[in-house]
Structure formats: C-alpha cells, structure tokens
C-alpha cells in the first residue's frame with residue numbers, strides 16, 4: 001500500500017513543539033510558504049502523516065504536538081484565504097480580530113472534520129461523563145456549527161484539504177514509481 005510505504009520512507013523525526021525551543025516555528029513558516037507558493041508538498045506530507053496516524057482529535061484542540069503544528073499552518077492558510085477573499089467585511093481594527101477568530105474556528109473544525117469527522121468533545125463515543133454528549137447531540141460526529149455562511153466555508157475548506165491531500169499523494173506516488 002502506497003501510504004504505508006511512504007510513511008516508512010518518511011524521516012521519523014516528529015513534529016514536536018517544544019515551548020523551550022520553538023523548533024517547529026521554522027516548520028510552520030516553511031509549510032506556509034510551501035502552501036502559498038502552490039506546491040503544498042510539506043503541508044501534504046503533514047496531512048498524510050496525520051491521516052495515517054489517526055490520532056485522537058483532542059490533540060488538535062490542545063494545539064500541542066504533531067497535529068498542533070498542522071493546525072497552526074492550516075489556520076494561517078485559512079486566515080490568508082479569508083482575508084484575501086473578503087469573507088468578512090473588515091471596517092475597523094477590531095473587525096480583524098473578530099475575523100481571525102472566525103477563520104481560526106473554520107480552520108479547526110474543517111481539519112477535525114477532514115481527519116475523522118468524529119466529535120472532538122466525546123471523540124466519537126457519543127457520551128461525556130455518562131451523559132449524552134451535548135456538543136454533537138449524541139451523534140458522535142463533529143458538528144459543523146455556526147451560521148449558514150460559516151458552515152459553507154467549513155465545507156469549502158474540507159474540500160480544499162482533500163484536494164491538497166490528493167494532489168500530494170499523486171505527486172508522491174509518481175516520485176516513488178520513478179525511484180523504483
């Protein structure tokens with residue numbers, strides 16, 4: 001299977017974020033440059049690793065380790081798209097802050113949805129502290145909440161993630177065939 005071969009071929013150094021060293025900062029910067037430059041190779045690699053690892057999605061929420069880096073990169077990209085495409089009407093400085101908060105939420109929900117679609121509060125178990133999970137109303141699926149427009153943006157971003165992932169897989173697959 002391609003994904004497994006590729007995973008084995010990857011350098012095993014993890015994407016650990018360390019408050020003391022901020023080793024992931026150059027990685028975040030490189031991945032953002034990579035995305036805005038249109039290649040998306042580094043971001044695609046990160047997506048592939050995240051999708052194979054199937055890490056519980058609380059990890060995304062904590063913005064701590066591997067997936068935290070992915071989320072930071074994706075948030076930067078979604079915010080860039082949002083400001084470029086004028087998703088929000090920016091009239092005053094405080095609008096920028098409000099817009100960024102919304103873009104960050106769109107990034108978080110779309111990434112979580114793309115990675116598994118399980119509710120991040122109950123992790124798909126439908127239950128929190130012996131009660132029906134309030135966040136997903138017991139469906140176990142990541143709820144896409146918000147206004148109609150916000151939901152539309154989240155769906156757009158889920159498709160963008162899928163597109164980046166597929167483009168990356170196709171490129172990586174072609175490279176591996178050449179190397180074989």
Ligand SMILES: [Zn+2]
Nearest residue numbers: 119122133136
């Ligand atoms: Zn839930």
